[in-house]
Amino acid sequence: MLPDLIVVTDLDATLLDHFDYSYSAAEPALQKLKVLGIPLVLNSSKTIAEMQEIRHLLKLDDPFIVENGAGLLVPEGASLKEYNLGMNRAELLSVIHDLRQTHGFKFTGFADMQPALLAELTGLSEAGAKLAMQRNFTEALSWEDSDAQLQLFREKLQQAGLSLVRGGRFFHVSSAADKGKAVSFLRQYYQREGRTPRFIALGDSENDLPMLAVAEYAVLVKSPVRDFPDFEHPALRRTSEYGPAGWNQAVTSLLNELKENSE
Numbered sequence: 001m002l003p004d005l006i007v008v009t010d011l012d013a014t015l016l017d018h019f020d021y022s023y024s025a026a027e028p029a030l031q032k033l034k035v036l037g038i039p040l041v042l043n044s045s046k047t048i049a050e051m052q053e054i055r056h057l058l059k060l061d062d063p064f065i066v067e068n069g070a071g072l073l074v075p076e077g078a079s080l081k082e083y084n085l086g087m088n089r090a091e092l093l094s095v096i097h098d099l100r101q102t103h104g105f106k107f108t109g110f111a112d113m114q115p116a117l118l119a120e121l122t123g124l125s126e127a128g129a130k131l132a133m134q135r136n137f138t139e140a141l142s143w144e145d146s147d148a149q150l151q152l153f154r155e156k157l158q159q160a161g162l163s164l165v166r167g168g169r170f171f172h173v174s175s176a177a178d179k180g181k182a183v184s185f186l187r188q189y190y191q192r193e194g195r196t197p198r199f200i201a202l203g204d205s206e207n208d209l210p211m212l213a214v215a216e217y218a219v220l221v222k223s224p225v226r227d228f229p230d231f232e233h234p235a236l237r238r239t240s241e242y243g244p245a246g247w248n249q250a251v252t253s254l255l256n257e258l259k260e261n262s263e
Contacts (some may be wrong), residue, residue: 002258003198007067007251008041008183008211009010010203011054012168014221015042017243019123023058026244029251030058036255041065041186043179043201043211044138045167048073048254049131063189068165068172068207069182074189086137086173087162093139095160096173098120104151106145107171108134122169123247137177140170161254165207170225172207179203180210200254202247205229212236220248 009015011201023030040198041057042051043065051064051073063074070086093111108132110118118129121142128148132140142149154164157173165172183199190197201208201215204223210233214217218233222242237254239246 002036002038002255002262004195005200005255005258006039006041006186006197007200008043008186008215009040009178009201009247010179010205010208010211010221011044011046013204013223013225013243014202014208015244016054018168018224022122025058026248026251029248029255032252032255034059038255039063043069043182044168045138045172046208047132047134048136049134050128053131058248063186065179065182065186067135067138068167068174068177069179070174070177072182072185079140083185084100084137085109085185086177087155089135089137089139092162092173092175094140094158095162096139099153099156099160103149103152105151107141107143109139109141110111111139114254138172140172142168143171164239167207168204168225178210179208180214182211183211183214200251202250203241219247220255221246222249234247 015026039062040060041063045068048066051066057062061075065072072083072085073080099105110151115129117125118132119126157164162173162175199215201212201218202219202221205222206229209229212233218236220228220238222239224242229240237250239250241249
């Protein structure tokens, strides 16, 4: 019998293809999780509105984590209970816009964009871009300045109690929340229900590393646009396939290995 497992995953360039956002290559593993009754927790920089659409497509009713760990939503009956793990976005925007004015940093944040521009940058439809802009806890931005200025921006954010991480396409500014802290919070939630789950975490970017670090099994999915981030974990594997094909490969092989080891 398999141990009590929960799969927690990033979306863009992990479960979803980096270019067309398709998850078709991951279908066999997704179906296997459904058959086995293993929860699939989405943990992404995406907003609540975006995640709701993806959960509907995947027919999921499990908890999900939004905006790089700043919010956790848990289904309770017909509604969702929201746990706010981050800073209010209006406060965050005030800080980063003050820093831009003071130091002349060059970046374009989602708050600066029209949906048409974000759609052009991401390949999303304008309707999808509007959902991506409905942020509650974080700000995503396109960096247009030097590496030296980026380091200074990171330092100034840290002095203000904020952090900057690189995602699949954008840099993300948030408060002390991250994907790993949200998973740890979720672990405690399940433990209060009498469960002792073991997590399989999958991601491709720097902002996924805190999530991978707190999981029992960590998977770095190969990205088509960058090398694997530097990371160490006692149960780490790296996929040879990109995106959802790599996701499918890793989840399938892990489930098979864990089943064999439990027999």
